[in-house]
Amino acid sequence: MTSRKPVERYPLIRSPLYRVGRAKDLAAALNLTPKRMTSLIVRRSALYLFRDEVIGGKARSLAVPIAEMRIVHDRIKNLLGRVILPDYLFSPRRGKTAVDNALVHQGAAVVTKLDIKQFYPSTTSEHVFQFFRHRLGMVDDVAGRLTKICTINDKVPFGSPLSPILCALVHDDLFSQISTRCQLNGDTLSLWVDDLTVSGESISKSLVHDIERLIAAKGLKSHKAHRSTGARGIVITGTFIGPNGPAPANKSHLKLRDKLSELKVATDLQAKAKITESLLGMVNHQMTVYPQGSEHHTRLTKRRQWLWSKFKSIRAALTDSTPKLIDEANKTDEPTVPWE
Secondary structure (H helix, E strand, O other), rough: OOOOOOOOOOOHHHOOOOOOHHHHHHHHHHOOHHHHHHHHHHHHHHHEEEEEEOOEEEEEEEEEEEEHHHHHHHHHHHHOOOOOOOOEEEEOOOOOOOHHHOOOOOOOOOOEEEEEEHHHHHHHHHHHHHHHHHHHHOHHHHHHHHHHHEEOOEEEEOOOHHHHHHHHHHHHHHHHHHHHHHOOOOOOEEEOOOEEEEEOOOHHHHHHHHHHHHHOOOOOOOOOOOOEEEEOEEOOOOOEEEEEEEEEEEHHHHHHHHHHHHHHHOOOOOHHHHHHHHHOOOOOOOHHHHOOOHHHHHHHHHHHHHHHHHHHHHHHHHEEEOOOHHHHHOOOOOOOOOOO
């Protein structure tokens, strides 16, 4: 079996998009002809699917690129995704998880969290243009064309695969300033999309005020900072970091319990398959919080085995709806390790 070729990483100044001075060179970098690129810009409003959706309990206005726009956004994501990123940035970053982001702060005496309001919609076309013009060194015309390709309705689209890495780089100057300020104070910074977490022996009010001021100076807004001590513990990107070590957030346990209740009363096999698959994802996430070999990890492994067995029997019944397989799929057996 051939090993996967490692992705080439480069500093921003070695990006194929750096100092692009002609429209035809930009088109070539995006695997387009100049004519196709112009057509894409002219037709861009028709190349998005707009819808409202509740994500994580919050109403979001999505703009999802489709057809050729989606292909081009994936191309730009690939190019920008190869840029070497700072250590404090955990998402978007290949190989890093929300749990990794939380574990950085394990054992800290004090933890403070801030997050930026409406991060993607608040990242404007002007933000993006300034990044392309001054950080990537493009001429005005080329920076303007690429800005139009990457944004819609004067903002970064919530729903594009490009938006996470684009926003991370567009606001890297802001996050770099925050990181420098934290380092001067001897504190640790981690960033997960728009969630900033700072930890240390003591987090001064002046540091928090400085971070809020820097965010406001970039034309963004932050929610009120949330502070906790290591003795009390705090939830960071879905993981509870406390004095007894990391654990899944209580919200994670409640979601798992609710999904199990749904599974018990579900009668439709398609619904059962969907619920069981969701439960497998939840258990897999919880397993990443605990170290392998620990009591919690072993218990979750057994629960996952039970769920996987259920999922396979449901899937078999959907493929071949014989009475025997349907009865097997509808069994109300319990896992060898209870959930409670």
